[in-house]
Amino acid sequence: MQLEGKTAIVTGAASGFGEGIARAFASEGAHVMVADIDGDGAKAIAQDFGGIAFEVDVSNGASVQALADHAFETFDHLDILVNNAGITHLPQALEDVTEEDFDRVLAVNAKSVYLTARSLVPHFKDRGAGAILNVASTAGISPRPRLNWYNASKGWMITATKAMAVELAPHGVRVNAINPVAGETPLLKSFMGEDTPETRAKFLSTIPLGRFSTPKDMGAAATFLCSDAASMITGVALEVDGGRCI
Numbered sequence: 001m002q003l004e005g006k007t008a009i010v011t012g013a014a015s016g017f018g019e020g021i022a023r024a025f026a027s028e029g030a031h032v033m034v035a036d037i038d039g040d041g042a043k044a045i046a047q048d049f050g051g052i053a054f055e056v057d058v059s060n061g062a063s064v065q066a067l068a069d070h071a072f073e074t075f076d077h078l079d080i081l082v083n084n085a086g087i088t089h090l091p092q093a094l095e096d097v098t099e100e101d102f103d104r105v106l107a108v109n110a111k112s113v114y115l116t117a118r119s120l121v122p123h124f125k126d127r128g129a130g131a132i133l134n135v136a137s138t139a140g141i142s143p144r145p146r147l148n149w150y151n152a153s154k155g156w157m158i159t160a161t162k163a164m165a166v167e168l169a170p171h172g173v174r175v176n177a178i179n180p181v182a183g184e185t186p187l188l189k190s191f192m193g194e195d196t197p198e199t200r201a202k203f204l205s206t207i208p209l210g211r212f213s214t215p216k217d218m219g220a221a222a223t224f225l226c227s228d229a230a231s232m233i234t235g236v237a238l239e240v241d242g243g244r245c246i
Contacts, residue, residue, distance in 0.1 A: 001028055001029040002028045002029070002229060003025055003029050003226065003227055004029030005029060006030045006031070007030065007071075007075040007079050008031070008032050008033065008079060008082065008226070009035055009067065009078065009080070010082040010084055011056065011082065011116070012035075012085030012135075013034040013035060013036055013045060013082075013084065014036035014038045014044070014045055015036075015041060015045075015185065016183070016185030017183065017218040018082070018085065020214065020215020020216055020218050020219040021082055021084060021135075021222045022045060022046075022049075022051065022219075023049060023215075024216070024220060024222065025080070025219070025222070025223060026051055027049070028227075030079075031075060032049070032052070033046075033051065033052045033067075034052065034054070035054045035056045035058075035067055035085075036053075036055065036085070037055065039055030042054065052074055054067055054071075058083075058085045059111055059112055061115050061118070064115040064119050067119070068116075068120050068123075077127060078123060078124070078130070079129070080131045080132075080133070080226045081116060081131075082134075082222060083113050083116055083133070083134045083157075084135040085112060086109050086135065087104065087108045088105065088150040089101040089147075089149060093146065094149065101149075105150055105153050106153055109154065109156075110153050110156045110157065110160070113157060114160075117132075121168065121173070124173045125173065128171060128172040129172045129173065130172070130173040131174050131175075131176075132173065132174070132176075133175075133176055133177065133222055133225055133226055134157050134158075134161045134176075134177040134178075135177070135218070136157040136158045136179050136237060137150075137154040137180060138179045138180065138239060139154045139155075140154030140155040140157060140158045140179060140237075141158065141237070141239075141245055142244065142245045154179075157177065158179070161175055161176065161177040161235065162235045169234055174231070174233065175235065176225045176230070176233060176235065176238065177236070177237040177238070178218060178221050178225070178239075178240050179237050179238065179239045179240065179245070180213050180217070180240050180241065181207055181212070181240070181241035182203055182212055182213070183217070183218070184212050184214055184215075207242040207243065208243030208246065210242070213241065217240055221238055221240045
């Protein structure tokens with residue numbers, strides 16, 4: 001029960017890594033708000049473990065503020081924020097990505113971190129405590145070809161994590177990131193372009209441990225980094241990647 005009594009928001013928690021993190025937090029005693037643009041999906045996941053569901057567009061400031069307001073009304077205070085919601089564009093030459101796709105990737109993967117910080121960091125500062133976890137990617141430090149602007153958005157998130165960590169440390173707020181390798185999530189097909197045995201084999205050949213990551217892997221890493229056991233850890237971007245970045 002590493003998170004017993006803690007309160008947490010996990011964005012993008014209706015599926016994939018976010019779902020794995022939300023379930024892990026709940027199993028470790030946390031009260032979890034499952035936040036996702038898929039409101040019905042969020043409700044289904046939250047009902048499984050007695051959590052709270054909230055439909056949110058993390059790229060929209062008013063929607064994020066509504067999420068924060070609901071969290072404060074529901075929990076009274078917040079201990080943990082996980083910025084997990086993320087999207088990608090399809091693999092293609094960097095000059096062929098449309099402006100619309102570029103704007104969408106940066107809005108969901110980067111702007112959202114700013115928006116949640118704007119709405120929630122003042123609360124953490126007032127309490128003199130809090131843990132923020134950003135779900136970045138191995139793509140942010142070891143980019144794959146043709147996922148150019150997705151790579152860049154995750155590199156931004158890693159730098160933002162370190163910048164936030166050094167600024168918020170005097171206020172008692174820790175900020176870390178995890179860097180997953182490609183996993184069994186709804187985004188996997190988008191990363192690969194097509195889901196075939198050949199494409200999977202090519203991806204797996206770059207991961208020394210020989211398997212994709214799982215939501216449970218991310219849940220375990222996130223639980224540790226957001227727990228009191230990691231009270232001396234901030235500004236870290238932990239690779240949860242089976243050796244991909246070696």
